Amino acid sequence: MSKTLVSMTLNGRKVEEAVEPRTLLVHFLREKMSLTGAHIGCETSHCGACTVDIDGQSVKSCTHLAVQCEGSDVKTVEGLASLSGQAGVLHAVQEGFYKEHGLQCGFCTPGMLMRAYRFLQDNPTPTEEEVRVGMAGNLCRCTGYQNIVKAVLHAARTLQQNKVAA
Numbered sequence: 633m634s635k636t637l638v639s640m641t642l643n644g645r646k647v648e649e650a651v652e653p654r655t656l657l658v659h660f661l662r663e664k665m666s667l668t669g670a671h672i673g674c675e676t677s678h679c680g681a682c683t684v685d686i687d688g689q690s691v692k693s694c695t696h697l698a699v700q701c702e703g704s705d706v707k708t709v710e711g712l713a714s715l716s717g718q719a720g721v722l723h724a725v726q727e728g729f730y731k732e733h734g735l736q737c738g739f740c741t742p743g744m745l746m747r748a749y750r751f752l753q754d755n756p757t758p759t760e761e762e763v764r765v766g767m768a769g770n771l772c773r774c775t776g777y778q779n780i781v782k783a784v785l786h787a788a789r790t791l792q793q794n795k796v797a798a
């Protein structure tokens with residue numbers, strides 16, 4: 633099959649690669665870019681394990697073509713810490729999941745982190761109910777969600793404190 637050149641900004645770095653038009657973004661990330669943080673769970677847009685951020689929106693990369701990212705700004709979990717603004721420091725959502733034990737097996741976690749990142753960009757001071765609704769597109773088979781909700785609220789508080797301190 634003929635290939636198409638696709639170029640995008642990936643975690644702040646310009647990349648250009650020839651891909652088959654049918655290549656899914658999650659396969660592009662994992663197999664061409666060696667970014668294996670986006671996990672493949674359901675491949676039907678249900679579980680959210682493959683969630684990445686494209687041009688300021690949460691996107692399930694299992695049902696998005698790599699060629700659709702032409703010219704886009706794509707962020708994956710591998711680039712999340714760099715968004716903390718401080719070298720060697722975890723992003724507040726990573727810190728929140730760590731502090732509140734928001735994971736068990738960890739399979740859902742990269743997608744949860746990327747969804748939490750975008751959710752808090754859009755709603756920096758959410759209620760618990762809003763967190764539950766905002767994270768509803770990401771499924772977890774282990775935790776029962778309680779600690780994930782706590783983790784997102786923890787991250788929200790940290791981001792607000794950092795803003796006040798800045």
Ligand code: FES
Nearest residue numbers: 673674675680694
């Ligand atoms: S693998 Fe993409 S939503 Fe489940």
Ligand code: FES
Nearest residue numbers: 736740772773774
């Ligand atoms: S921690 Fe295992 S699926 Fe969420």
